[in-house]
Amino acid sequence: MTESRPPLLQVRGLTVSVAGPAGRLRVLDGLELDLEEHECLGVVGESGSGKTQLLLALLGLSAPGARVEGSVRYRGEELLGAAPARLAALRGRRLAMVFQEPMRALNPYLNIATQLTEGARAHLGLGRREAEARAAELLATVQIDAPVRRLRQYPHELSGGMRQRVMLAMALMCDPEVLLLDEPTTALDVAVQAQVLDLLRAVRERTGVATLFVTHDLAVLAAIAGRVAVMYAGRMVEHAPAVELYGAPRHPYTQGLLRSLPRLDQPLDAPLAAIPGQPPDLADLPAGCAFAPRCPSRHAACAVPPAWRALSATRQVACHLDGAP
Amino acid sequence: MSATSAPLLLDVRDLEVRYALGRGRLTAVAGVSFQLPQGESLGVVGESGSGKSSIARALLRLVPARGSALFLERDLLELRGRALRATRERLQIVFQDPHGALDPRMCVADIVAEPLREFRPAAAAHRREQVQRMLARVGLGAELLGRYPHQLSGGQAQRVGIARALVLHPRLLICDEPMAALDVSIKAQIANLLREMRDALGLSLLLIAHDLPTVRYLCDRILVLYAGQVMELAGRETLFRSPLHPYTRALLAATPLPVPGRTAFAGALPDPDSLPGADAPGCRFRQRCPLALPRCGAETPRLRAVGATLVACHRADEPGMDETHPAP
Numbered sequence: 014m015t016e017s018r019p020p021l022l023q024v025r026g027l028t029v030s031v032a033g034p035a036g037r038l039r040v041l042d043g044l045e046l047d048l049e050e051h052e053c054l055g056v057v058g059e060s061g062s063g064k065t066q067l068l069l070a071l072l073g074l075s076a077p078g079a080r081v082e083g084s085v086r087y088r089g090e091e092l093l094g095a096a097p098a099r100l101a102a103l104r105g106r107r108l109a110m111v112f113q114e115p116m117r118a119l120n121p122y123l124n125i126a127t128q129l130t131e132g133a134r135a136h137l138g139l140g141r142r143e144a145e146a147r148a149a150e151l152l153a154t155v156q157i158d159a160p161v162r163r164l165r166q167y168p169h170e171l172s173g174g175m176r177q178r179v180m181l182a183m184a185l186m187c188d189p190e191v192l193l194l195d196e197p198t199t200a201l202d203v204a205v206q207a208q209v210l211d212l213l214r215a216v217r218e219r220t221g222v223a224t225l226f227v228t229h230d231l232a233v234l235a236a237i238a239g240r241v242a243v244m245y246a247g248r249m250v251e252h253a254p255a256v257e258l259y260g261a262p263r264h265p266y267t268q269g270l271l272r273s274l275p276r277l278d279q280p281l282d283a284p285l286a287a288i289p290g291q292p293p294d295l296a297d298l299p300a301g302c303a304f305a306p307r308c309p310s311r312h313a314a315c316a317v318p319p320a321w322r323a324l325s326a327t328r329q330v331a332c333h334l335d336g337a338p
Numbered sequence: 339m340s341a342t343s344a345p346l347l348l349d350v351r352d353l354e355v356r357y358a359l360g361r362g363r364l365t366a367v368a369g370v371s372f373q374l375p376q377g378e379s380l381g382v383v384g385e386s387g388s389g390k391s392s393i394a395r396a397l398l399r400l401v402p403a404r405g406s407a408l409f410l411e412r413d414l415l416e417l418r419g420r421a422l423r424a425t426r427e428r429l430q431i432v433f434q435d436p437h438g439a440l441d442p443r444m445c446v447a448d449i450v451a452e453p454l455r456e457f458r459p460a461a462a463a464h465r466r467e468q469v470q471r472m473l474a475r476v477g478l479g480a481e482l483l484g485r486y487p488h489q490l491s492g493g494q495a496q497r498v499g500i501a502r503a504l505v506l507h508p509r510l511l512i513c514d515e516p517m518a519a520l521d522v523s524i525k526a527q528i529a530n531l532l533r534e535m536r537d538a539l540g541l542s543l544l545l546i547a548h549d550l551p552t553v554r555y556l557c558d559r560i561l562v563l564y565a566g567q568v569m570e571l572a573g574r575e576t577l578f579r580s581p582l583h584p585y586t587r588a589l590l591a592a593t594p595l596p597v598p599g600r601t602a603f604a605g606a607l608p609d610p611d612s613l614p615g616a617d618a619p620g621c622r623f624r625q626r627c628p629l630a631l632p633r634c635g636a637e638t639p640r641l642r643a644v645g646a647t648l649v650a651c652h653r654a655d656e657p658g659m660d661e662t663h664p665a666p
Contacts, residue, residue: 059521173386202385203549207592229522232594255598273526274596275551281575284533285555287526291491307523 019089021223022048022071022191026083029063029070037080038295040066042247044083045321045329048191053217053224055238055255057231057270059292063247064227068193071225072108073100087191106136109184113196115176119168125152125179126164133186144186151182154219155212174205178212185216192224198233210236231270235259240327243267246293246303249321253328263330265308302332344375347510347542348397352405355392355566366392367403368566371641374559376509379536379543381553381574383589384563390546393563394514397544398431410509427457430503434515436495440487446473447483450501457506468505475538476501476531493524497531504535511535514546529555550593554578562586565622572647582647582654584627621651629653 029041041063048054058064069075071085073092085092087103104110112118120128129151130144139147145164152160155178168176177197184192197213198206214237217224226238234241235255242252243264251264262268269288290307299305305315314333321331355367367389374380384390396403397414399422407414409425417425430453433439440449450469454461470480476497487495496516503511513532517525533556536543547553553560553574560577562570562585570583581587621639624630633652641650 059523203594204385204588204592207594210594230594231522232596235596235598235600236594238598259596259598270522271596273523275526275529275555276595277551277554277578277590277593278595278597281554281578285526285530287530288523289527291493291524292521 019086020047021050021088022046022225023086023089024067024071024084025086027067027070027085028082029066029075029079031076031079033296035296040079040247040295041070043321044249046242046249046252048223048225050190050223051217051221052240053226053238055234055241056225056227056244057229057234057241058227058244059229061246061292061295062244064229064244065195066247067244068110068195068225068227071193072104072110073097102136105132105189106187107189108191108193109187109189110193111177111180111184111195111197113199115173115180115200116168118180119176121168124165124167125171129164129179129183129186132183136187147186148182151185152179154185154216155179155182156208157182172205174201174208177201177205177209181209181212181216185220185222188220189222192222194224194226194228196228197226199228199230206233213237231259232274232276243270246298247295248303248331249329250304250332251330257328263324263328263334264304264332265310266304269307269309344377346373346408347376347378347410348372348374348544349408350393350397350405351407353393353396353407354404355389355396355401356404357401366566367396369405370563370566370568371405372561372568372571374510374542374544377540377542378559379545379557381545381547381557381560382563383547383550383553383560385548387565388563389566390548390563391514392566394431394512394544394546397512398429427453427506428509429512430506430508430510431512431514432496432499432503432516434518436492436499436519437487437490439499440495442487445484445486446478446490446498449487449498450505453502453506469501472501472505473498475535476504477527491524492520493527496520496524496528500528500531500535504539504541507539508541510542510544512544512546515548516545517552518548532556550578550589562589567622568641568648568650569623570647570649570651571641572649576646580645580647582644582649583623583651584629584653585623588626588628 024044024046027041027044028039030037030039044067056064056067070081075081081093092100126145126148129148130141133139133144133147148164149160152163157163157175157178171179198209201209226234228234238255241255241258243250243266245266251267258267262271272286273288275285288307293303301316302319305311319331319333321329323329351371353367353370357364357366370393372380382390382393392401395401397407399414403415405415409429412425414425447469450472451465454465454468478494478497482494490498517528520528532543535541543556545553545556557574559573561568562583564585570586581590619638620635624634639650639652641648644655
């Protein structure tokens with residue numbers, strides 16, 4: 014009997030709410046996404062859009078007191094409400110995360126070897142020597158020179174780009190199936206950012222690790238993501254293959270983001286079309302579409318929240334689109 | 339008016355900033371010179387550690403510096419007391435962290451009125467009106483007058499910072515990464531506001547930034563800084579059409595574009611693990627340079643004119659050097 018395999022990660026109706034001063038805030042609202050094996054899905058959003066909350070919820074790391082509803086399945090296995098021991102066994106082993114600020118994510122008191130090998134020793138039962146050999150190998154993979162010497166160094170002895178590469182090596186230690194990246198290049202200079210992106214491409218080509226890449230930077234995503242999801246105020250507003258999203262964005266927010274980027278391939282004096290207003294306060298969201306107050310094409314229908322609907326087999330949008338049904 | 343015929347607003351020569359560092363010293367700015375004609379804007383672009391913020395701080399006299407910086411014909415680095423205070427009226431700054439730059443105990447009206455109280459104490463009668471007018475100009479309504487910084491969004495706080503800087507009608511506005519801390523959808527608003535103010539008030543900008551698209555959008559001329567030294571200085575058309583320094587070209591190639599499949603090119607620029615000392619001979623970029631020759635380690639390239647560009651590279655005038663950059 015042939016049965017289609019479930020996606021590597023399947024997220025349905027994921028909603029996360031936290032207690033705020035005036036009632037509960039929905040930091041994530043009804044998120045839907047699939048991550049297939051070997052692909053790279055980009056998630057783009059501003060601060061408060063819920064992109065980091067998404068990664069934390071996938072790993073069962075939402076803040077204590079947060080209410081998490083919906084469904085997160087890993088190879089068909091429900092992770093929401095799974096036993097803490099089961100989640101601990103998956104985290105770092107099957108699903109590995111790279112955080113935005115490597116200096117804060119690394120422990121300043123422990124040398125690189127200790128931090129790199131901790132996961133592999135716990136998950137794979139490797140001895141210290143074996144684990145360190147693997148760590149040195151991975152440091153070489155992420156293009157850190159003299160890896161054996163680096164293992165004895167401490168985070169403050171490394172440059173920012175090197176620290177981020179150490180974080181990537183750490184995430185790869187147990188050969189995970191899913192790599193979750195939270196703004197992995199944001200704290201880096203542009204040249205180092207390009208290096209880390211190069212490196213990610215090379216690693217993905219070699220290991221085939223599926224990747225969820227979260228960032229605020231549409232230009233960075235264009236270099237790596239095959240599909241892109243756009244988030245606004247805790248909701249997904251558009252999802253499409255990268256070529257379609259950048260070439261013909263449908264949601265006015267995506268259109269606005271792309272038009273407001275200064276870019277080197279535009280005529281010198283072309284003005285930027287900024288999105289007016291500011292990202293909404295989650296405690297005070299408009300009743301209808303959250304983007305409506307800033308939207309250049311809003312109309313009467315926008316007083317009702319737009320449904321998440323398919324435009325094609327691979328493309329969805331949450332927008333009334335000029336009143337079209 | 340061409341760059342050479344306009345009277346100079348700012349003339350910086352051999353600017354040097356050194357910091358004590360443990361037992362040694364760190365030279366953050368190692369002999370930087372540039373001129374800024376009145377009404378023009380200059381972008382200073384470089385990576386973290388290139389010394390770009392130190393230049394801004396030195397001009398504002400927030401860190402000690404050597405060299406000279408003539409601003410409206412007076413040397414900013416020599417001024418003291420009342421004369422120094424008087425130049426501050428003409429030279430203002432906008433900071434990167436919009437909230438960190440505002441006093442949390444003052445409301446918006448007081449923040450924007452403070453420079454007026456300091457510099458125009460006699461004109462108290464019009465102060466409130468001037469403040470309101472300035473706030474309106476930067477796109478803030480009168481309902482914000484009584485708010486405190488923690489009640490403002492990042493974009494609003496940056497607008498307040500800009501209003502405070504412009505309320506005395508300065509000639510030169512130094513902006514230290516004014517968009518870097520803002521949300522994507524707000525960055526363009528602030529960039530457009532700076533552009534509008536620049537044009538409406540005949541203001542010169544000295545814009546410090548880490549990325550080329552931002553300085554390209556706002557500045558007439560661009561100075562590329564590396565390890566405290568000027569690598570290249572050119573008008574923006576020239577710089578983006580034919581960048582001459584290998585570092586400028588590497589920065590251009592590494593700048594991502596929102597175009598799927600177009601990959602930024604990293605190869606030419608390895609991690610800056612260690613820089614040669616400031617006093618050691620040779621080009622400071624040579625360890626990361628794909629074109630370095632033995633000469634580059636022995637002889638420091640001087641900033642020299644090649645066409646309309648000032649560039650510090652021994653190889654900048656070799657045939658074809660202005661054509662080989664991987665264009666975005």
